Amino acid sequence: MIVRSLLTIWMAVIIIAAFLYAEAAHGFPGETSRILFFHVPQAWIATLAFLISMIASVLYLAKRNVKADYIAQSAAELGFLFCVLATVTGSIFAKATWGSFWNWDPRQTSIVILLMIYGAYFALRSAVPDLERKRVFAGVYSILAFAAVPFLVFVVPRITSSLHPENTMNPASPGMDPKTLKVFLGSLFAYTGLFVWMLRLKIRILNIEGLRVRDLFR
């Protein structure tokens, strides 16, 4: 309860700071660079969720513990949500700076493939009626997809010459304004907190649903 209230306050502070405290970065039209505080953490969560889902799938296949599958499914669902958010916010930024909502920039290509994998994962889950089998198949597909994705890094054309801003807004490079860096890291933290909270809620829901199903067949 306390943690949740703190998270709410923290998130509100970050949203206000993103618009009022941090200054807009140079070299971007108007205030467009402020999308950094929302878009980048969303993309980070989408990737993190994908990774968590894959690791939980491996655990499920090794130990056959239902809890692991709940984690894999919840992480995938939340990852899909954040993936959509990152795609939409990125697309708005693309319209504002590059002139079109969609132009198959390498970043856009890779996020679409991530969305397709998530979509296929859910389609597979909904198409297998048997519970145990559904979990195994979903886990196997998750791992297969994880093995295929690295090839994209090599084959997506001109991945190094993406229009995606890296240098001015990358926190690791010295080009970033200290105020911007502070708000960015704060936002990253807030989004991670939000994700963890949502993930735990989702796992609890699946747990309760699982109990009900088991009781029915007892």
Add this chain to the structure above:
Amino acid sequence: MHQTKNARQTTQTKPSTYLNEAVAIWLRDLRSEFRTRYALNAILMFAVTTLIAVSFSIGSFRIEEAERPFLYAVLLWIILTFSALSGLARSFVKEEEAGTMDILKLSARPQAVFLGKLLFNLTLLGAMELIIVPSFILLMAYQINFPGFFIAMVVSGGLGLAAGTTIIAAMIARASARGALFSALSIPLLLPLMITAIKGCERAAVGIGTAGWPEVKMAVAYVIVMVIMSLFLFPLVWEE
């Protein structure tokens, strides 16, 4: 010859290896395929009708000379990929429909089943490519300056199509809405391969920058990764 023809006899006379179990399954599938020709007919008719549709609507002169190497490579790989997806699931779906899954589980080890089915899918794909690729080249007047590279790309790309989809076929055989699901699950996994193969065929047609055969190497690496991952994961899918 006699031993490979009859899997049961092989297991009685000497301990069977993965290889001859796989070959036995491959030969059995080939025999049953020759009786019905279901999968081959489905794949070939799909490929031929798509090829005719493409050739009829675009013809051999619509696309400008400079654009041809790339656009023809795209068209060729769309035809090949979707034709493959129309029929490759058959290898496992037919076991489910005929109710022979359990017998197959008893008579061979999972990895051998996977290898046998992979060989069978490769045979189907090989037959399809042998007919479709030359017809495509003739119908579209596809100018290829480096045929060796082109052939290697088509072969390694075909290997990749089979390697990426065989384990998916095993999964969707036990699911509902099989046909649509097979494509939906396979395409995200096949995209890196498709992009590579299109790039490779474009390079072969232009005939520049083929030193080191980068795309063929990439496709072969994809095949190796997918086959190894499938060999690890297939027993889980198969025994479920």
